[in-house]
Amino acid sequence: MNLLKALFERTGDLKNIELVSISTLGEGIFNHPDFGKSFKMNSLFVSQNVRKIVNSSNGDYIPIFLSEIPILFENNILPLDVALIHVSPPDKHGFCSLGTSVDIARSAVKNAKHIIAQVNSKMPRTHGDGIIHINEINSFVEVDEALPEVSYSSKIDDITMTIGRHCAELIEDKSTLQMGIGAIPDAVLSCLTNHKDLGVHTEMFSDGVIPLVQNGVITNKFKKKHRGKIATGFAIGTRKLYDFIDDNPQVVFLDIDYVNDTKIIRSNPKAVAINSAIEIDLTGQVCSDSIGTYQYSGVGGQIDFMRGAALSEGGKPIIAIASTTKNGESKIVPFLKEVTEYGVAYLFGKNLRQRAHALISIAHPAHREHLEKEVYKRFGR
Template sequence: MKTDIQYSTAEEALSVVQSGQRLFIHGSACTPLYLMRKLAEQADRLRDVELVFITVQGDIEVQKPQYQDSFHINCMFVSAPIREAVNSGRADFIPVFLSDIPDLFNKKILPVDVALVQVSPPDSHGYCSLGVSVDIARSAVNMAKKVVAQVNPNVPRTHGDGQIHVSRFTHMVYYEEALPEVDYGEKTGADELKIGEYIAEMIEDGSTLQMGIGTIPDAVLKALTNHKDLGVHTEMLSDGVIDLFESGVINNRKKRIHPNKGVTGFAVGTKRLYDYVHDNPAIAFLDIDYVNDPHVIRRNPKVIAINSAIEVDLTGQVCADSIGSIQFSGIGGQMDFMRGAALSEGGKPIIA
């Protein structure tokens, strides 16, 4: 199936957006920042446009106070660019398990009028890739009435569930820009490295790893260089896995599902990571309702789920999403993997 490739201007493409509609915004390093800037330029003609997404990166122009009559953010994870908007009351937050979000689209609990995504250029067969953010984007693209794609040659072509034929796009806008980068290793200090060493001692050879967001999971990866036959089934990847893949510490040979292949929903890191996952058949980016399903997670042996907490009280209750009355992040996939690891044969859920 081939289709002629025709590109539109951003102004023409975004003309499909109308007042009162709900828009899905692609997230993480694939946040379509150019389309978001161009959408802000159309604020005068738009009112009450709802924007739904999980983690976004970069400067999100439409979250600024001057656009609040035109755009309303209704996010399902509070990331740094929109944290102030949520906590000041300009934006809303929906507390929901990451694995449940695709069902909100699939069952039309949150019907999507227009999806704005950022993809790789089409291949010779006309297929683009959702790059390093397949997660909930796959379901949103499937269910949206219209899809507008920012086509960027810097988006990696990843293997898995992220292939979309150009015939699915209402409009394609070509715009090249660097993807946002986060270097968790750069922020890792002596305390994090020591915690990483303690956790590494709990990890047996042949374990399957899930790493959450932050410096501590990255510090754990730095302490695993002498381990053997590790696997990966995680909602996110960071730069810390690259050296372990290349040294053979991570080879995914002991996994029961997807053996010889690492599984993730999205990746956040530096250009080195984005280059590494490009056209890499050893890593599959899959729909998050599968990746984060505890019944799927438990099928691998020795699942080690490594996640961070903001606070742990004297009774053992863990808080990972808020600081007092301040909403810091969200529910995400932490509970999905804590449950999955606990159910896994020889698994260990770990909170640092």
């Protein structure tokens, strides 16, 4: 947070700075009125606080599986000059922890040319892959600042709880769970108090797992990978959650290309993936990342886990949604927004604007002028 604030204070002085991130927390971080004069957001996931920017001429989005993001860094498809990271203070041996967010951060550290660390006394020290020695860090900024908090359980309403009960009925004892972001996963967890010997292998988790661990429902006894431990890439929740994961050997934070690897996910028996969606058509096709041309979230790890759960012995991929939007519109729709193509284009690692131009280059010549006009209307220059 402090690093970003300091960066945005230099708006106008800096030019052509590309910002790359997945989920970020904190309202108003990116709301500088002159943001576009210095910065361009090239997001790998669209969280609420960058949604407006990503859908403007000052930003874009790269559609990619969460598990594949490290490939972008390692193969220099998306080169990183500087990694801004958030770590715990170093221990007596000089090792800091990436704390709540190992996910793609470890890969960023490995591949960026310069590492700037915000060292926060309130960042929990977590076990797993997120250990980084001070010799790997080029610059330090010390802070004593509370972490951003999100209480998903406070957003649970009657409809969400009903969905949670339906999902809980599908989950067997000894299952291994993945939960996406939002109130529905915590609602599902609150309905699992009578289950036995559940495990957790998930890209992220929140406060909802804590009572199940404390009451012996989550034991991780029957997982084949990281038996006895919760395996995750990152955690978002309240201070209660951050205290729970602090120096807790029951929880391991691992690189996202491992956590979200379908081979690893499927190796656990009865893997259950619980995710949400924006809409589902009558043929069962699911849209989870956009509303028409408006980029709402991102691919994330949903497909990684839905596929991994489908391949797991006794596994179950679950899409859990309310039947209508807040405006009363049906989330079950006749068809998804159509997308067509003519020819072949290499799209891996490209953002939406770059993808559009790549596809236009292989479109029929008779339609290219029209398509270029549509790209201009949507993205600007």
